[in-house]
Amino acid sequence: MSATSTEAPVGGLRERKKAQLHDALLDTALRLFHEHGYQATTTEEIAARVGVSQRTFFRYFPAKEDILLEALEGVDQYLFDALRERPADEPPLLALRNALSDQWDRVERASMILRGGAAKLMKQNPELMATHMRYCHVRQKKLAAVVAERVGVDPATDPRPDLAAAVFFAAVNTGVSAWVAADADFDDLPRVCLEQLDLLPEVLGDDWCAQG
Amino acid sequence: MSATSTEAPVGGLRERKKAQLHDALLDTALRLFHEHGYQATTTEEIAARVGVSQRTFFRYFPAKEDILLEALEGVDQYLFDALRERPADEPPLLALRNALSDQWDRVERASMILRGGAAKLMKQNPELMATHMRYCHVRQKKLAAVVAERVGVDPATDPRPDLAAAVFFAAVNTGVSAWVAADADFDDLPRVCLEQLDLLPEVLGDDWCAQG
DNA sequence: GCGCTTTTTGTCTGTGACTGACATTACATT
DNA sequence: AATGTAATGTCAGTCACAGACAAAAAGCGC
Structure with a gap:
């Protein structure tokens, strides 16, 4: 139960x-x-x-909000596991992207509360989106650790795992945000997030500025 | 005064x-x-x-924290101005990077309170870092609007400005975070942030996974 | 089972952010 | 000056959270 x-x-x-x-x-x-x-x-x-x-x-729970944190931590755990199972030769952000895709099935089965719940919660009060941002800091650190472990570097000296985790969450959060704004179905969430991740190279790239 | x-x-x-x-x-x-x-x-x-x-x-001020938001908005204004002054043929994220570099001089002269203050505030209580994250949502939206205007697209339909803003803040925040952790001098802040931004292509790229 | 220590919980009390209701004051307009 | 409107003060109340201390409930040796 x-x-x-x-x-x-x-x-x-x-x-x-x-x-x-x-x-x-x-x-x-x-x-x-x-x-x-x-x-x-x-x-x-x-x-x-x-x-x-x-x-x-x-x-x-040190604070009421920590309830949410723990709930998210549960979800993150699936992501971490999925990331560890991705082939080692996949570059980090691609592996993250694919891990996100992989984990979704498990999350879906995991918690009924999450399934219909998180969706409604986010839509009900957009403040939660802001509240949620606050935790990214914590979640990023943990994700960075997993990324560092995967790549085999020291997260204390190498800034790349932290940055990768930050960029990943930035893209995913942008996806969630867009999904909430679009008032889409729950099952559309992963797709929207993946789209943002796939858009990263283009946004970073040089071939995006001169057009109407 | x-x-x-x-x-x-x-x-x-x-x-x-x-x-x-x-x-x-x-x-x-x-x-x-x-x-x-x-x-x-x-x-x-x-x-x-x-x-x-x-x-x-x-x-x-609807909340005590809004004091901080407004202070940050002041800083952002310099960034937006700097961004608008960057040549139009610069790709968005590069323009953002350079705008950040440009704005620093102005910020330095702007507010004594910010100069020694924000630094100490962040170091004193790391909770502010988390508190600060909450506002990124708001700041991102505004930055996305400026980016969209610059590129000439509609931010409501094109997801790229939002994503670009999110990635930019992700990198900058990672820089700030690293700077706080390193307990570095105030004048080092811009350099650390720019480093993170310059690291983005590498982190996004495929040539980062097989090494010890 | 029976004391004894340690951990956990309840109760009480207090602080501080924030809010609604309503009276009051200060500006604005004529 | 008279009157409407917006800003402010006052008061009372809610709620998240924290310190202090006593009561209850493990764990443990006997």
């Missing part, structure tokens, strides 16, 4: 309950976001629904 | 006072951010220092 969780083989009762509560909070929050919208859902509501105090909620 | 303001030839007394108060709030806020940090500065403090109620502060 639980939408997320790495399902460790469990340690003591303590850790089990902790993980359980964590997942309960996450799932409940996402469900409430879906039902009433992000803003309209208070942290007290979430806590109450799960049966804990608001204070406890904040002990599991 | 005033750091910002388009200095209209003034209409009635009303509008003059309004603009005056707006600038006073902006300047005071930035000064306080610089002195005590962003978090430590309360909206009440800002309002009190200017001599108005907190409620009035929020009537001028």
Whole structure:
């Protein structure tokens, strides 16, 4: 039932309950976001629904927004896995592009909440698009690490993995943004994003300036 | 004295006072951010220092963060101007790169608060980097409009201006991020950002994957 | 099972961003 | 000066979040 969780083989009762509560909070929050919208859902509501105090909620999630972060992290995980499975001789950004394409099937099956949910959430309140941007920083760092690992360089000294991750997210976010603006169907999302990625060479290139 | 303001030839007394108060709030806020940090500065403090109620502060700035947005908008204006002055036959991203280079001199002279300030602000609390990301959405849209105008396409139908703006900010932000991490001098900022922009073709290219 | 330590949770309290409602003041117009 | 309109102040309220401390619930040796 639980939408997320790495399902460790469990340690003591303590850790089990902790993980359980964590997942309960996450799932409940996402469900409430879906039902009433992000803003309209208070942290007290979430806590109450799960049966804990608001204070406890904040002990599991430093901020309300972190709920969204974790949800995205779940999605990113699929992307990372997909990236690792791409042939090593593919240049990084092409591999990312293809990984994005590969992962979509898995995401679709992953979370019902995400499927119809993220779509509606984004359309309901565009502020989430802005809120979402804030996390790109975190997500980029992780993606950069995976890219660096893949290429075999040190992300601390080589700026290219960071830049590649940034460009990738820039393109994908532009795609998401366009998709929201177009009010398109959920299944169109990947296509729109891939289009942006495929457009990168042209946008970067020199043959784009003199025309009407 | 005033750091910002388009200095209209003034209409009635009303509008003059309004603009005056707006600038006073902006300047005071930035000064306080610089002195005590962003978090430590309360909206009440800002309002009190200017001599108005907190409620009035929020009537001028929908959120505390909007102070930062407006400050950035001021900077962006220089970038837009610089971009418009670049030769028309330069491809968009190269023109952006050069515009960034061009604008720096003007920015340096523009605001004392920005000069030593933004640097310290970013280093003091890295959360601002994340906060800052949120605004890229807004800034990107505006930049995309300028790019579209320059190239002579409709930004509503052609996705390339949006993508170009997104990629540009992605690179610049990666540069800023690296600069903050390196704890470098303020004057190094433009160089670091330009480096990222110059690195774009390589990162996009195919000749980057097989090496140790 | 029974104390004892450690972790986790609840409760209380407080701060600070932000908002709606409404009275009040200040400019504008005639 | 009279009156309408826009700006401001005041007040009360919501909500995200944080510190402090006590209560409850593991874990652990006996």
